[in-house]
Amino acid sequence: MNDPFLLFDLLLASAVIALAVATLSVRDLFASIVLFVIFGLLSALAWVRLSAPDVALAEAAIGTGVTGALLLKTLHHMRFVTGRLGQDAAESVTPAQPVPAPVIWANAALCGLITLGLAMAFFAAPQAGPGFEALVTDAMPESGVTHPVTAVLLNFRSYDTLMEVVVLLAAVIAVWQIERGLSEAPAPALGEIWHGFARLTLPAIVVVGTYLLWKGSEAPGGAFQSGAVLAAVGLLLLLSRNYVPRPAHRGLARWAFVLGTGVFAAIALLVAGGGREVFEYPAEHAYSLILLIEGLVTISIAVTLAALFHGREPVALAIEEKRHDT
């Protein structure tokens, strides 16, 4: 009851709710995205309070950082297509059509019902009941790592994690197909100071990303957080035009996309046999296998996230010109 952090919790919770409302109600889309980024960072802070540092890292790096970059890139693209870079064009992307009042009321009623059901389920659920923690603690010696979340992600529930990497792969394939032949918005002019910033932070980001990966076996961190941090390297390189994707790089990019998924699946199948099932790593090699999978998956995640940010598949110039002529 007398937790000195209670006031902090209440303040943080109300700030999170207020930011969620503001994200959807503010008129300027740019402001809406910025508010969303702040919302994501404060949610990550709340999850640190709930002793979930891994989830907080993932939310801050992927859910907020990469998603924020994707949103801003989309907004930039749409302003470029409309031909207006000023703030006047910022208020909406889609021409607004009035929604009939009965539809709004029906929507509101449905939302209310769903929320009511969710709230009843949440408050009726047994508080702090026994979960999987005892099972996980018992199985930890066999996992090869000492951090429970990494053990769950890369060993006990690795089938889930493999599918997650496959979803990421599917996303990049879909984005390349959707964006085929789409004209590209010019990179924003960022100026000298920004280039200096990029030069100073690039090596640091590489170090931090690798450290997160390495540390993941015993402390919060791991492939997904590390991949997102390393994807920031790609974002910086793309934004500063130090790296311009060329059609010749497509083959390499494709290999990088499937590297993680391929090795993950191959190892899962190879360990099977001799009384073991698929994904059942032999305990004495588990650490090296997990580190190998994590390392390669990290490379795939970083390259895939950077490719998702870049969006369009790098195509040969000739094809592009032909499309402009027609």
Add this chain to the structure above:
Amino acid sequence: MTPDLIYGATGIAVFAIGLIGALCAQDRLRRVLALKLCSVGAGFILVVGAWRIPPADPDPVPHALVITGIVVMVSATAVALALIRRLHTLEAEDDD
């Protein structure tokens, strides 16, 4: 009043706000943002479900589930945004 109750209520509220936004928002980009809010709200509820009164360690399985959810959500967001860019370009070409 304990952190789990406070943040559980926050999660439900954020989910509700996202749901209303996804159904009622006029703008495509805002709808994507609203769905993203929904996912964060769901993440709150799962993380609260994993929480145990401090010295006890939290349940790592929901944590892994939320991390998976975050990565799946960023993939879905990227595809949705690519579709928005495409639609917007097509509309702009129609106007010309």
Add this chain to the structure above:
Amino acid sequence: MMLELVATALITLGTVFFIAGTVGLLRFPDIYCRLHALTKADGLGLALIALGLALMADGFGEVFRIILIWFFVALASATSGHLIAAHARRVDRERET
């Protein structure tokens, strides 16, 4: 004990600067003044809080990490302040023409 007192004082002072920066953000008339208030006051506030935390840290490794965090946050806030100001000026010029 003495060290803890100094650290608490530094962190409190840092918070005061953060509050001042926020008041500036809310009260100042245009974007340039607001940016000025935010980057200046928050930069100082951050440095004071980092110093206070470094005094309470146990071990050189932690102090080193706090210094790194301070350096990169200061760098990022200065750069983003510059970028926002440059963008605002570009938009202003576009409106005039």
